[in-house]
Amino acid sequence: MSTTLKFTVLLLALGFCRGLLDNYIDEEETEAPDAQASKFGSLWPLPQKVQISEVSFKLTSSSFKIVDAKESSAGPSCSLLQDAYRRYYEYMFGSTKKLGLSKSRRTGPSELTELQVWITSPDSECDDYPSVTSDESCESLLFLILIRLIQISMSGLETFSQLLYEDEYGAKSVNATTISDFPRFAHRGILLDSSRHFLPIKVILANLETMAMNKFNVFHWHIVDDQSFPYLSRTFPQLSQQGAYHPYTHVYTPADVKMVIEFARLRGIRVIPEFDTPGHTQSWGKGQKDLLTPCYSGSKPSGTFGPINPILNTTYDFMNQFFKEISTVFPDAYVHLGGDEVDFTCPIQTFSSSWNSTGFKQDYSKLESFYIQRLLDIVTTTNKGYMIWQEVFDNGVKLKPDTVVHVWIGGGSNEEMEKVTAAGYTTILSAPWYLDLISYAQDWQKYYKVEPLNFNGTEEQKKLVIGGEACLWGEYVDATNLTPRLWPRASAVAERLWSAKDVTDINDAFNRLSMHRCRMVERGIPAEPLFSSYCPREYKGI
């Protein structure tokens, strides 16, 4: 589905950070885009419509306020907004203290002193969680300066902060600007994998923060897999006690999970956990007896295990309890159930009576479908919708109409998108955006050039594509390198999913993205460089 957002800010700024890119040298490498300031400054992702005037205003940290407009439905008890005001004030001015002497200072005629935020959402307490139907709209009404947020959304504040620049004397400035904006796709996600390497909470929070800077709104938490089970389940604590890399230092406690969800909520980000079955479950078997299928060598168990055992009733009892817990721990309306890459190389005990009773004999893929069908039914009873990887659809499992099919095979445009949407299912695309598959040079351009709707299909089919996700699988990333590897490469995906279809100018993107990446660096995020260049304020870490 496609969310229509209206967002206008009367503001800002050409001449934006001039000089930042002046020192770029033309490279002998011909693929290097021309480095010049974009007429859209450092806006990223590019709003749907932008008009930047030449009229500039100054802002001072001592006078500038972000306040609730008096018409706003959000009360002072809306902690989400208060939190966002502080965050964006700090982004704009740093966390420096106001100088006492400027208190009595008169404000100048061309000074912007106030950003009024007008919320029209009925949720005045702002306690809701974001959802796929959240309207991230905002609209400006007055000249100096008001943002109207149709619902609580961070994107308007982020855009405002991106309009700030420093003039030649270092004064914070903003030009009068009209912006009319809405995201092209409602589902704009990042997949992180905390199983192949454990990701400390600090790393997850920093990347949620960066997602908000790029207007991503879904954190797809691939939380467990073969390698480890760091999710501490209240119902089955032995899963992480046995299956995590370490039962204390390498687990996510209930408090951790709660913190991640709240931190995300405050930034307009949904958290969709993935508990991938029946494959990718080696770590589950360590703490839960009989959950995995024993492999056989002749007539004897070989000591190794295959996927979740689909023929025991205990399996479904377990799943029932487990997903009941998951449905209460994770507030989002969706849970991702995986279902990809089931390994059929485990020889099962074909002659046991229990296997024969299933009637499947050696038809593994039928067995898999049998399992998945029952799992989907279980999850349906928890009142959650589900997302699944494309294989589940391919294998003909009966899906609820609101199922989201996640396409990951086949690179750029592909027939799978056509098939899934032709069958009437909502779809998200990840196939061209496996950011773990690194390569030399500016691979962000490859991600940027993808057109998600580039498949054969009717308009109705295209409307079923609600977005996509950039995936950073965890084989080769952990706390040491995840953040610079993800940013700004994922930013390319962010713009593709947010901006209009015709925003495809690689040169303009290069120039805006270079400045956007320096802004991320200035906000403390080690976003790596696109090419030979510098940031006025380099990263302070190592």
Place this chain on the structure above:
Amino acid sequence: MSTTLKFTVLLLALGFCRGLLDNYIDEEETEAPDAQASKFGSLWPLPQKVQISEVSFKLTSSSFKIVDAKESSAGPSCSLLQDAYRRYYEYMFGSTKKLGLSKSRRTGPSELTELQVWITSPDSECDDYPSVTSDESCESLLFLILIRLIQISMSGLETFSQLLYEDEYGAKSVNATTISDFPRFAHRGILLDSSRHFLPIKVILANLETMAMNKFNVFHWHIVDDQSFPYLSRTFPQLSQQGAYHPYTHVYTPADVKMVIEFARLRGIRVIPEFDTPGHTQSWGKGQKDLLTPCYSGSKPSGTFGPINPILNTTYDFMNQFFKEISTVFPDAYVHLGGDEVDFTCPIQTFSSSWNSTGFKQDYSKLESFYIQRLLDIVTTTNKGYMIWQEVFDNGVKLKPDTVVHVWIGGGSNEEMEKVTAAGYTTILSAPWYLDLISYAQDWQKYYKVEPLNFNGTEEQKKLVIGGEACLWGEYVDATNLTPRLWPRASAVAERLWSAKDVTDINDAFNRLSMHRCRMVERGIPAEPLFSSYCPREYKGI
């Protein structure tokens, strides 16, 4: 040349960090090596001979001392050693304070309380700079516990620290071990590029620190290039004033350079600066009039510039003064003069009298040789040896017998090595070790499998290969991502250049390197993972 080092430590330890890798899961990816503890623990690079006994000793932070042996030639005024003692004490025990109560504690029978360091070098003040002929030897004489360093070298202390492990109760332990060690190659370098991106001093120092952990002993500082000129020259300050990305925030002051050199010296690392000419010099032209060749469009200057202008006398006056300064600022006996990739696409003013007077007309490569020859003569008068990229040799420039030719073209084994050594020149290899050319999965294995002497040639020729360098060119790295991108990928090169030729077991290397990388992480270095795994203490940053 090949340095013969003898190094024996009577020490340590099988059973080393057991459990660290126990939780590795066999991967479906077949290329993943088997994860098991190596019988050599976490030693990296592997010493030439190691015998680890089963006899273990405990160490406590309160009792353990690193002291000068009474026979040592190094006095207490050897600040280099004192600095190393502190550094390695902190690596071994953290920077935790001694507990007062353990002061009066008796030491147990199987406790190691002292590491005696016996220096036999005549340089008792330890003020020398390391050089290519430095003998990094050490030899142990007594059982519990003495390292004899033939000359001041950090490698013995590093090896000792790598022998420490924690037993099941977390007690620091070390097993009685005999090590006899020497590096296979004398020149083991890392090239960092501070021109395409400015590298803050903090980043350079952190990587020098990590180089010492990997027994690299040469920092090849590719300090300037087309993109920027961050070296602040006392003689020609306008070079960085005009040519740096920023004249204050993106330059290396004389104090910065001095600090880098001293920090490196304390770790047994030489600093060889590269001032690459005549190509790669666009940034030089900004602050030095007439230094670059003006390109022509027909009979008029086009406004762009080519390489250093070889036909003006002012060019050589400049180089004379500039390299006089360089020879005093950088103490190493060698300076790298570049000479690679000269761009011949700049049309020169072929009809001018000055060009015609050179007699070269349009033969650019002869002109280049003419320039280089004069430059080498200039540098020779400063009493420095020089290193040059292979093109200078290929172009038939007359070189001093002690010239080091740096081979960078052609990947793994190649004919260039054969040619250069056949001509009798000392050679170092970088061609297979361009670490900036990233690719998916475990590319460290590719670097590890290189055999530097795998070319046709006599024994005499092979002896001319004094080592190699891992190069991390700067197009795509800066402070945000350099360190995790370099380590532990460069560690693969470190072992290839230090250990015996037959140390080629990929499985064993994987297991030792996995532990070595966790040790780097524990020491605060964001060294990235080799594959799905965990470290007992994960990186604390983002």
